[in-house]
Structures are given as structure tokens and as C-alpha cells.
Amino acid sequence: MHSAPIFSLIKIARAGSIVENLMSSFQGKAIGSIGAIVGVASVLSNFAMAQSQTPPIADNDSIYIDGKTFVVTPGRAKGDVSAQIRALGARELGSGAIIFRSGEKLYIVATSVLTPEIGQPNRVRIDYVVPKNPDFQELYGRIREYRALEEMQRILSPFRLPEELTIRTAECGVMNAWYSREESKPTVTMCYELLQHISQTLPNKTTPEGFTAKDAAVGQFFWLITHEVGHAMFDFFNVPLFGREEDAADNFAAYIMLQFGKEQARRLVAGGAWAWREYIADYRTNPVIQEQLAGFASNHGQPQERFYNLMCMAFGADPVTFANLTQDGYLPPNRSPTCKHEFYTLSYAFHHEISPHIDQQMARQVLNTNWFANFVPMKSTPPRPR
Numbered sequence: 001m002h003s004a005p006i007f008s009l010i011k012i013a014r015a016g017s018i019v020e021n022l023m024s025s026f027q028g029k030a031i032g033s034i035g036a037i038v039g040v041a042s043v044l045s046n047f048a049m050a051q052s053q054t055p056p057i058a059d060n061d062s063i064y065i066d067g068k069t070f071v072v073t074p075g076r077a078k079g080d081v082s083a084q085i086r087a088l089g090a091r092e093l094g095s096g097a098i099i100f101r102s103g104e105k106l107y108i109v110a111t112s113v114l115t116p117e118i119g120q121p122n123r124v125r126i127d128y129v130v131p132k133n134p135d136f137q138e139l140y141g142r143i144r145e146y147r148a149l150e151e152m153q154r155i156l157s158p159f160r161l162p163e164e165l166t167i168r169t170a171e172c173g174v175m176n177a178w179y180s181r182e183e184s185k186p187t188v189t190m191c192y193e194l195l196q197h198i199s200q201t202l203p204n205k206t207t208p209e210g211f212t213a214k215d216a217a218v219g220q221f222f223w224l225i226t227h228e229v230g231h232a233m234f235d236f237f238n239v240p241l242f243g244r245e246e247d248a249a250d251n252f253a254a255y256i257m258l259q260f261g262k263e264q265a266r267r268l269v270a271g272g273a274w275a276w277r278e279y280i281a282d283y284r285t286n287p288v289i290q291e292q293l294a295g296f297a298s299n300h301g302q303p304q305e306r307f308y309n310l311m312c313m314a315f316g317a318d319p320v321t322f323a324n325l326t327q328d329g330y331l332p333p334n335r336s337p338t339c340k341h342e343f344y345t346l347s348y349a350f351h352h353e354i355s356p357h358i359d360q361q362m363a364r365q366v367l368n369t370n371w372f373a374n375f376v377p378m379k380s381t382p383p384r385p386r
């Protein structure tokens with residue numbers, strides 16, 4: 001059999017991205033209209049109709065379609081395919097793809113992009129993994145008692161996901177949170193170590209602005225999970241990113257927080273930024289910091305940058321509700337004038353890439369609900385060294 005070079009697939013992938021853009025703008029208009037969605041589905045079945053006699057493609061096999069001659073050439077990948085997938089930036093097509101010819105051009109459509117009905121709401125499942133370390137037992141009991149993951153599950157229920165997303169709390173051996181595919185299952189992991197650290201660093205009393213220990217606990221929990229969910233959304237919907245994914249995930253979390261009513265958004269933002277606040281002295285009285293140079297090489301922003309970015313998004317979204325940020329010195333005048341534009345850019349990206357995957361009616365209900373209403377934070381003291 002002729003062996004098509006695997007890099008030939010690049011041509012198909014490039015044509016695909018153009019078609020997907022065309023189709024997604026069409027799809028944006030189709031949202032909310034069942035008739036239009038059914039229409040799209042029937043277009044798909046027209047393309048794919050009556051061709052089911054071809055045998056299924058075998059593992060590591062490929063098909064190359066020449067964009068000029070339209071000759072279809074089967075091939076077989078050599079060597080480590082997973083390395084080639086990474087090197088080529090090859091994208092998984094999920095539920096399938098249609099390649100078609102129109103005139104003298106080839107097109108590819110990922111069916112998951114075309115048919116939003118493949119994505120379903122209520123697709124977040126949760127898991128409180130029992131910790132082995134006795135230091136986490138109390139924390140574990142409390143987050144279960146306050147149904148912290150159930151609240152996040154309901155908040156995230158309007159996202160129409162192509163597959164199930166698991167959000168779990170677990171003992172990790174490190175103080176962290178992350179998104180990954182665990183045995184191919186999309187999973188957000190929130191470590192008890194990190195939750196414990198949050199509960200040990202809550203404010204002792206209400207701040208002069210009126211923010212409480214509850215705001216700091218809820219805001220950080222909410223922010224950390226939505227940041228990781230942002231990574232999951234980029235993965236699910238193949239969201240193109242021009243910049244650090246970590247910044248994009250921060251912005252995703254900020255955008256979600258800012259969709260809630262003014263008072264809830266204000267508390268979520270202030271609470272979410274609580275851990276970074278300790279890095280921020282007033283820029284007018286303490287403008288110089290010392291930083292390890294290697295810190296700037298991180299794929300994450302420095303805590304100070306992440307703090308100012310979140311403040312900037314909040315001020316850009318609503319300069320009236322968040323007027324205190326510039327007045328009280330949380331957002332310097334060398335940044336605040338660009339925030340409206342920065343938020344607009346984020347809002348455009350969200351509407352273009354994420355909104356088509358949200359059940360809007362469910363989202364309105366979520367945004368009108370007061371979350372974590374019964375939550376009572378308890379400031380833990382750090383355990384004595386043993």
C-alpha cells in the first residue's frame with residue numbers, strides 16, 4: 001500500500017479551520033432556533049448519506065485527499081504517532097468529521113462544531129474523594145456538609161458539553177488544582193492541600209470595604225474551579241488562543257464571576273483575589289518589589305499581575321460598581337484606562353467561542369441565584385509541626 005506522509009494531513013486541517021469558522025458564524029445564528037438546527041443536521045446527513053459500506057479506518061491508518069486532483073490516498077503512519085500528533089498540532093475530531101468537495105475546493109467540518117445538540121447541559125459530575133490523611137478529615141466533612149461541589153455543579157449546569165466533566169476534590173500530596181484527562185476522562189482536580197491552605201489564610205475580620213472570611217473562602221473556591229473549567233472548555237471546544245493559556249483561563253474565570261448580579265460579582269471578585277492581595281502593597285507607597293528572575297519565565301502570570309488583571313477586568317466590565325478599585329488604589333492609573341477595551345476583547349472571545357455552548361435560559365436562572373448562601377467559613381489554624 002502506498003504510504004502517504006502523515007504531514008499531508010496538515011493541508012486538510014488548514015482547510016478545516018477555515019470551514020469551521022464559516023460554519024460557526026452560521027451556527028451562532030442558528031442557536032435558539034430548533035428548525036435551523038434540524039436543518040443543519042439534515043445537511044450533515046446529506047453529506048454522509050449512504051456511504052456506510054466503506055470499512056472502518058484502522059488504527060494508525062490515514063487518508064490523504066489531494067486538494068488539486070481530489071484523489072483519495074490511504075496511508076499508514078510510521079513511528080510514534082502520539083509524538084507526531086503533538087508535533088503537527090493535530091486536533092481530535094470528537095464525534096466525527098465530514099470532508100467534502102465544493103467546486104475546486106476541499107472542506108472539512110467537525111460534526112461536534114456543527115451540531116450543538118451533541119453538547120448537553122447538566123454534564124458535570126462531582127466526586128469528593130475520601131482523604132487518607134487525618135488532617136483533611138474535618139475539611140472533607142465541611143465541604144460535603146456545605147455541598148460545595150454540588151453548588152459548582154449547578155452553577156456549571158448550563159454549559160452544553162460534548163462529554164462529561166468530572167470535578168473532584170482529592171488528596172494530592174501537593175498544594176494545587178488542575179485540569180487533565182484522567183484515563184481520557186476530562187477531570188478538574190481540586191486538592192485538599194490547597195483548600196486547607198485557603199481555610200488557614202482567611203481574613204480574621206471583615207475588611208474596611210466590607211468583605212468577609214466567607215467572601216474570601218467562596219471567592220477563591222469559585223475562582224480556582226472556574227479557572228480549571230476554563231482549561232476544560234478550551235479543550236472541549238478547541239478554542240484557539242493567542243497567548244498564554246493560563247492567562248486565558250484566568251480571564252475565563254473572571255468573565256464568569258462578572259456575569260452575576262453586582263453584589264455577588266463584587267464579593268466573588270474581591271474574595272477570588274484575596275490570596276493575591278497579600279502580594280500587593282499600595283503601589284503609591286510601596287512601588288518596588290524583589291522577585292526571582294525565573295518567576296517571570298512561568299507559564300502563569302505573577303500573583304501581582306493576576307491580581308491587577310482581575311481588577312482590570314472587573315473595572316472594565318462595570319466602572320461604576322468597581323469604582324472603588326481606582327479610588328482605593330487597587331488599580332493604578334497606568335492600567336485603568338485600557339480596561340474597558342480589555343474587557344470588551346474578552347467578552348467578544350467568550351461570545352464567539354463559548355456562548356454557543358451555553359443553554360441561555362438555564363444560565364439566566366443560575367445568574368439570578370444567590371450561591372453558597374448557607375456557607376459558614378471556619379478559619380483553620382495551621383497544624384503543629386510533627
Ligand SMILES: [Zn+2]
Pocket residue numbers: 227228231245246249
Ligand atoms: Zn491553569
